[in-house]
Amino acid sequence: MASIEKVVRPCSLEEAYVLNQERSRVVLGGFMWMKMGNRNIAEAIDLSGLGLDTIEESGEEFRIGSMCSLRSLELHEGIDKEFGGFVRDALHHIVGVQFRNGATVGGSVYGRFGFSDVLTCLMALDTYAELYKGGIVPLKEFAQMKPDTDILVRVIIKKDGRKASYQSQRNTRTDFPVIAAAVAVKGDTVYVAVGARPSKAGLVESTDSGLGQGSTNEEISKFSDWARDQFTYGSDMRAGGDYRKHLASVYIRRGLTELLGGEKA
Structure with a gap:
């Protein structure tokens, strides 16, 4: 310890x-x-005295302080309503309520953990990291930056109208995910974040996916396989790389089916 x-x-x-x-x-x-x-x-x-444990909502965005607990994020009514339970679905698997009362959004994001449900979830939304010296950086870029000595002040999620779905596979209920997939749709654009590969989450987006409401299972499956292949997969004590790759396609497809219609994947 x-x-x-x-x-x-x-x-x-x-x-x-x-x-x-x-x-x-x-x-x-x-x-x-x-x-x-x-x-x-x-x-x-200890940053707990700097007032960074709140969630501020405006007409355009949510501003989440780095010391905000995962439990507060999970239960926030505005976020839940805006994203249709997407964030809640991603967070409620993490260990237990007592743990989520202590774990912070800033620690989860700044750590860039490969197993992070938080990073995978937020990456599928229009999310930014606000650094004290580095300014506001898209989360996709922040995740690829090497850890430094800057201070993560808050996480900003824009209200851009995208709809999202979160899927994950665990060997046991409170274990780290074997694979995690977050998909989001806004108009003709599809966003896919895959984490626990077991490396940290990455994001791909497609503006010409050809998908929309009422897309067929065949169309969704074809896109899901394409999105899956944009990532690399490795093996560890929880699962092999080939298994993770198979699961990624399954869960991307399930998420898109939930958002776009079609038969259950």
């Missing part, structure tokens, strides 16, 4: 940023995944 020698609580984001420039210091987040390692942390930076 990880150990912490000292916890510091900065009074501003600028102070937090300055503190985080030292290699011996680390931003604490919810300390849910970090504590499972064997790391000795000289100083942990």
Whole structure:
């Protein structure tokens, strides 16, 4: 288990940023995944006093503070209504309620974990990471950036009208996902995010998918196979790469069938 020698609580984001420039210091987040390692942390930076645990909603977007718990995100009525239960469907599998009360959105996103339901889910939406020094970056780009010493302030989700569906496979109910697939549709554009491959989630989008309401199972299946092949798959203790690749196609197809109609995949 990880150990912490000292916890510091900065009074501003600028102070937090300055503190985080030292290699011996680390931003604490919810300390849910970090504590499972064997790391000795000289100083942990606690952002809980900076008012970053709220969700603000406007007519154009949701602004989610990095210290907001996964449980608060899961239960937010505005997000649930806007995306038809999509975010709730993605989060309620994560360990248990007690864990989700402690885990933070910022920790889940900044960690860029391969197993992250949170990253896979948010990537299928029009989502951005707001960094203290780096500004606002599309989540797809942020996921590919190497971890640095900037501070993740909040996550921003735009209300752009897309509809989305989340699918995942687990060996046991509270385990990490074997594969996770989030699909979203906006007009003629289809977005597909696949995570737990077992590498971190990636996103592909197609503006000429040829799919729409009432698409046939054959059309959906053909696109699902194409989307599946845009990603690479590997093996670990939970599943083999070939199995993950097969599941990705199945769950992309199920998500698209849910959104576009057709027989159940």
